[in-house]
Amino acid sequence: MKPYWQLAALVALVAAGGLALRLPRLSQRPMHGDEAVHTVKFDTLWTTGKYVYDPQEYHGPVLYYATLPAMWLSGTRSYAKTSETTFRVVPVAFGVGLILLLPLLADGLGRGAVLSAAVLIALSPALVFYSRYYIQETLLAFFTLAAIAAGWRYARRRRAGWAVLAGISIGLMHATKETCLIAFACLAAALALTSALRRYERTTVERASEPASGQSASHDRPASASRRHSVPIVAGALAAVLVSVLFYSSFGQNPRGPWDSLRSYATYFDRAAGHGLHDHPWYYYWHLLLAWRERPGPWWSEAFIAILAALGLIVVATGRHGASSPGLIRFLALYAVLMAVAYSAIPYKTPWCLLQFWPPLILLAGLGAASLLRWVRSRPLQILIGLALFAATAHLGWQAWRSTDWRRYGYRNPYVYAHPLTDVVRLAGWVERLAQVHPDGHLMLVKVIAPDPWPLPWHLRRLERVGYWETPPADAEAPIVIASNDVEPAVQAALRGQYEAYAYGLRPDVMLWLRVDSALWRAYVEVEDRNRHEP
Amino acid sequence: MQFPEGLIFRVLFFVMLYVIGLIGFAGVTAAQDHPVAPVARVVVPASPATQPIPPSTQPAAGETGADQKKPDPNLAPLPLKLPKPAFKGTPQHVPPGVVNLEKPRSGPRPEFLAPKGTKNVAAGKPVTSSDNDPIIGSVKLVTDGDKEASEGSYVELGPGVQYVQIDLKDRYRIYAIVVWHYHMNARIYHDVVVQVADDADFLTNVHTLFNNDHDNSAGLGLGRDKQYWETYEGRLIDGQGTVARYVRLYSNGSTTDDQNHYVEVEVYGLPAK
Numbered sequence: 001m002k003p004y005w006q007l008a009a010l011v012a013l014v015a016a017g018g019l020a021l022r023l024p025r026l027s028q029r030p031m032h033g034d035e036a037v038h039t040v041k042f043d044t045l046w047t048t049g050k051y052v053y054d055p056q057e058y059h060g061p062v063l064y065y066a067t068l069p070a071m072w073l074s075g076t077r078s079y080a081k082t083s084e085t086t087f088r089v090v091p092v093a094f095g096v097g098l099i100l101l102l103p104l105l106a107d108g109l110g111r112g113a114v115l116s117a118a119v120l121i122a123l124s125p126a127l128v129f130y131s132r133y134y135i136q137e138t139l140l141a142f143f144t145l146a147a148i149a150a151g152w153r154y155a156r157r158r159r160a161g162w163a164v165l166a167g168i169s170i171g172l173m174h175a176t177k178e179t180c181l182i183a184f185a186c187l188a189a190a191l192a193l194t195s196a197l198r199r200y201e202r203t204t205v206e207r208a209s210e211p212a213s214g215q216s217a218s219h220d221r222p223a224s225a226s227r228r229h230s231v232p233i234v235a236g237a238l239a240a241v242l243v244s245v246l247f248y249s250s251f252g253q254n255p256r257g258p259w260d261s262l263r264s265y266a267t268y269f270d271r272a273a274g275h276g277l278h279d280h281p282w283y284y285y286w287h288l289l290l291a292w293r294e295r296p297g298p299w300w301s302e303a304f305i306a307i308l309a310a311l312g313l314i315v316v317a318t319g320r321h322g323a324s325s326p327g328l329i330r331f332l333a334l335y336a337v338l339m340a341v342a343y344s345a346i347p348y349k350t351p352w353c354l355l356q357f358w359p360p361l362i363l364l365a366g367l368g369a370a371s372l373l374r375w376v377r378s379r380p381l382q383i384l385i386g387l388a389l390f391a392a393t394a395h396l397g398w399q400a401w402r403s404t405d406w407r408r409y410g411y412r413n414p415y416v417y418a419h420p421l422t423d424v425v426r427l428a429g430w431v432e433r434l435a436q437v438h439p440d441g442h443l444m445l446v447k448v449i450a451p452d453p454w455p456l457p458w459h460l461r462r463l464e465r466v467g468y469w470e471t472p473p474a475d476a477e478a479p480i481v482i483a484s485n486d487v488e489p490a491v492q493a494a495l496r497g498q499y500e501a502y503a504y505g506l507r508p509d510v511m512l513w514l515r516v517d518s519a520l521w522r523a524y525v526e527v528e529d530r531n532r533h534e535p
Numbered sequence: 536m537q538f539p540e541g542l543i544f545r546v547l548f549f550v551m552l553y554v555i556g557l558i559g560f561a562g563v564t565a566a567q568d569h570p571v572a573p574v575a576r577v578v579v580p581a582s583p584a585t586q587p588i589p590p591s592t593q594p595a596a597g598e599t600g601a602d603q604k605k606p607d608p609n610l611a612p613l614p615l616k617l618p619k620p621a622f623k624g625t626p627q628h629v630p631p632g633v634v635n636l637e638k639p640r641s642g643p644r645p646e647f648l649a650p651k652g653t654k655n656v657a658a659g660k661p662v663t664s665s666d667n668d669p670i671i672g673s674v675k676l677v678t679d680g681d682k683e684a685s686e687g688s689y690v691e692l693g694p695g696v697q698y699v700q701i702d703l704k705d706r707y708r709i710y711a712i713v714v715w716h717y718h719m720n721a722r723i724y725h726d727v728v729v730q731v732a733d734d735a736d737f738l739t740n741v742h743t744l745f746n747n748d749h750d751n752s753a754g755l756g757l758g759r760d761k762q763y764w765e766t767y768e769g770r771l772i773d774g775q776g777t778v779a780r781y782v783r784l785y786s787n788g789s790t791t792d793d794q795n796h797y798v799e800v801e802v803y804g805l806p807a808k
Contacts, residue, residue: 296671296686407694408670410793422694422793426725430750502635502749503723503762505790528757 015099018122027084029406035134036455043079055264062176091138095131104149108328117366128400136177137355143172160232167236171243190334280349288414297412304392309361311368336360423505428459450484481515612646620767621684649710657802666692682799684719694793707804709774717796726753726787731779
């Protein structure tokens, strides 16, 4: 077998391992509020065939379009019958795809680095955890790496097709999430710096050789070469624009979409500047990644990856990489550092955003691991380092497995953020059982009064008459009234009927009060008592 | 290394084009061939209930039983030692008049009277649980006498319906059971069910002393007792003088997290004659 195919087979094996880690227990964790919002947005696309982009909120349409194949394959016919798994397999596929892209960089990074990076991506707890989250981040990370890989292939072979593929990937980045702009800026800066560095080195070498040869070298490229490059690059740019326009316009059904996608940046620049709930200090991501503990739970750390990435940076800086392309690893190092700095500097932080700078740092970590093994000449030391790397990798894998176990580790996981409690599942289950007793069945009226009811719309999706209000409506009465504690006094004042009320937790700091009309409650009690006494 | 440029490129390029084409086609046609009509998410509010409003069927749950009896020279307050309070004040945003939640008490709990000589017969007694592998701590902590709201004082069982079971090693007449689930912050545990029995499998002479499982999610029958806030005073359950050897306490997560916690359980009784 040729070396490339050997590598591809090994990476495929690692990807299979990554898939095995990401697939189990997908339905165990209750839907996060953001995930629930995306399922409803998907449902709108599914039922209307059209996605209307909102420049004030939500994100691009790629996630929802990418969910369509998952729905077809699952055979699900309606939103009410979907499950958490049906949605979460989509980011799982892209999370594993991230690993499968790596061989495209093999002739620039080196086989050892690619294989090491594949293992680290497969086992990084952060990447595993968010690969199981129905949000845009994993898709954005995938398309970014796809753009880099296709761009690298174009740089190597100058085939126009790779430029077009890179363009398509860039278009998909844009149509996935607005934060792609940070990646675009960092990619451009890294590319410019790498080119500048190469020009500087070339000039230095040429100057050094001038006295000896007595000739002056020309710095200008032939005009025909520039033209040769400009055609594929223009084709790639057109592909990027076309893909973005197609998705934002919902394939021609929403002509305003592309314009709205540009207008949205006013909102996102304002949000990034930091004005709210999600503002965190610069070290926020590093605290989560390097050493985190919710007492009395276990410690979590991906410091092993960070140390290897630092080693990778040293390798790039000293030039002792042994890789066939210093250009690519310089570019990747600059890109990773710029992304990490940019995301640390932006006050608005949600933990899943780290998915944009952590994969490029893992590529550097792969380079660091491969270089470490190559530098060491002594056999016993090689074995010792190999064992240490194996142990640290196994520890990562164990943490990644823990991150998928919601029942045991739930909130004691650094990547869990404002997550709903399993109480909402219990609440929805009971409301459904009450509906079975109510004469209207699943058409029973349910009123939810809460400024932020998410993810209730997901968990109550099987009931067809559920209304949502931020404050009590004029007529607040219903067989079931669910209110969050911040509007509870107003709800209390608005209700005249008699209810049984019970407390549920929505999130650790938010309670819900479930009111059941007393007549319905008595009917439920009768049925339960009858069932209990029947053999 | 020979990179198979042409093959990989062609495969990737056509796969990507195919997928985008497929997705675009699906998006355009989804509205036409989707089998289910859109579901109205916001509905017109219904008219108010027209049925007469009957009184609540929920019995008024009292935390103390014996304390309401006439003074009896043979009775004495339980020798109950309380831990230090871990949080002050009543929980915020508690809706007034919520039927099935006990209002937080403003002062200390009234003394519970039991026959003189009644003592904690659960101290140091063996404990088992439905979770063979507790997430934090061990079940020994349930009867070790440490009731403080601190790390290392409690056992944490997994989510869902879980129980701890105490073997009193002999038959006792039980006058009160006091349980501290977790009192570091204000929270309400779900499906709190307390049963006593003569056998470890809870098949003989089973009595339910407390049950606030309003939706029967624990599967032990609907409970008529109220939900309550955890505090440093613990929850005192009237044992009604029931004679039993085993005590089992169920719970099903709380309003703050999915796990089940037990800081301490005390069983106050006298040997059964």
